[in-house]
Amino acid sequence: MSTPNTAITEAQPIAQGATILEAQELSKSFEVRGEDRFARKHLVTVLDDISLAVRKGESFGLVGESGCGKSTLARCLLRLLEPSGGRVLFEGEDLAALSREQLRAMRRRMQFVFQDPFASLDPRMTAGQLVEEPLLVHEIGDREERRRTVLEMLADVGLTEEQAERRPHAFSGGQRQRIGIARAFVLRPDVVILDEPISALDVSVQAQVLNLLRRLQTQLGLTYVFISHDLAVAEYFCDRVAVLYLGQVMELADREVLFSKPLHPYSVSLLSAVPVPQAGGRGRRAQRAQPIGEISSIVDRPKGCPFEPRCPVGRGRDLCKGERPPLVQHAERHWAACHFPGEMGVGRGATSQQPSEVQR
């Protein structure tokens, strides 16, 4: 158990269907200057030994709280960031082994939609120009073809020819996100990474954008990697979900399984913390388990399980403090990295467990 790497490799969550995108023992560290008076440099590990495989045609969810590494992971998957260790395979090909030219061609097939539609759109360009830009970059079509493609794409996301002439400030948040989506989808990619695509939008608009993403996925046969801190949205949208904490995969399972039978205490805490818009919320909240304290710093991460200091089940247990639990398969298509999986009450409405009782 002291070499979690091998354990993870043995039990690697290889998909049943065709794998399109795969991370193998991926890690990423950044060098930062400390806050001490000498501003010493040290390494901060943001992703720690992540292995997962995304299947063709699915919506794969990456969920976790801020600082869990989900956005860094997404950027490494597209090689927008260089991983510090491990490999990313796209259709079995190692991205790091590609030449600049090959990588450019590959990029066309992998696109990104960002959270903040305003920050990601050049305010001086019209909607039409913004959607045309990726076609220009990849030298696709002549002027007339591009114009036709752009207008078709805009129509696909619900924007009119007249709106193509307007600049980002003339659009609402939801419409801007539609432009962001059109820009990513106009190249007809195979994989799209959606980084919190609806978090900045109003609820009524969130529904419209989710519907649009669903429709385009069916129409174009796309694979999505959907990053979200909102578990309700992930549950609604994703086929499989990986729960991340401090740069590690805590649990990975099919949607129905993860949300009905979570094994990891962190998943349980996270799930039960989601407020449900139904009657009787105060009663439900009074009953649920509270994770203890704050998310640990990635600078001095715990030696054992990263969740141990906050875990209602494992806090203070020697095994949890001393050894990092490997990600192992506990049921069909269900992986969890926990020494005591399933000890915490199950799923929604889980009752609180007194940490003191557990410690004894």
Next chain:
Amino acid sequence: MSEHALSVRNLSTVFEDGERTVHAVRDVSFDMRPTERLGVVGESGSGKSALALSILGLIEPPGKVTGGSISLGGREISKLSDRQLGAVRGKDIALVLQDPMSALDPVKTIGSQVIEAIAAHEPELRRSAARKRAAELLGEVDIPQADRRLDDYPHQYSGGMRQRVAIAMAIAHNPSVLIADEPTTALDVTTQSQVLALLDRLVEQHGTAVILITHNLGVVSDFCDSIAVMYAGRFVETSGVDHIFLSPTHPYSEALLKCVPNPERLTDGPLPAITGFPPDLSRLPSGCSFSPRCPVGREVAKCHEQAPQPLRVEGAAGPATVECHFAKERAGEVQGVSEVRP
């Protein structure tokens, strides 16, 4: 003295910008008991934040409160001078914002800012006593090792801790009313539930009445005991909290609730989104302001001609006040979109 912690009557606020007049709050009235937790929900631009600022007398030009009265614990505060209001604000009524960094000065230590908040209404307090009180306050909002962390700067605190400091400053004088404008929107779910637990304690220990402004109906269900659905500057439906989830009567309330992703209806096809956009508050449609988007009233002449008056109806979970011409019929017919779960 009135039994209400807060009583708002016919409050109206406009923003004037050249030839446009934006009606952000339109003739809003409501009462709050001590310990009441009122959730105000609506889309962006519905006037939620303008309402909060109007109650606190913080509307700045080109905005102005054009009418209405606000009574805090029986004392009329809408006619007070800025100076008089300054003595009330932060003491009897306080505000917490979505982004705690807007309440915290990045170049001052946490301690000095909390002390400032304390000293603002207790200038005679000695510095050492104020510091002790500041540490107690931070302890109350669960900042670990509070006395040591007083000398930290805001950037050394996590987002959740900063929001708790902002709450500590807001509750320094045990206000009778706390207005929290999207206090958990920028936070992770686990941190959110810690902040809600903190607000619970505040209500239970000090009898504070809390107005929680949010777009998240789940948070309302988790924390509030009454709810006001705001649309185009008005409360279109007010009721006890469970009513909205069991028998939403205004078509807007129902639509708002239905477009929240619900995993139990995964197979029902696309989410029912609300068509169209919230109205331009400078050019409100005649009649009911929701009529252009309303699945019930879109084709009904009356809805486009006459503004609906508030109607009192009896829903599945108690009474509600609804501004809809069809409120009576709908109160009888609408099925709850959710069941009470134990």
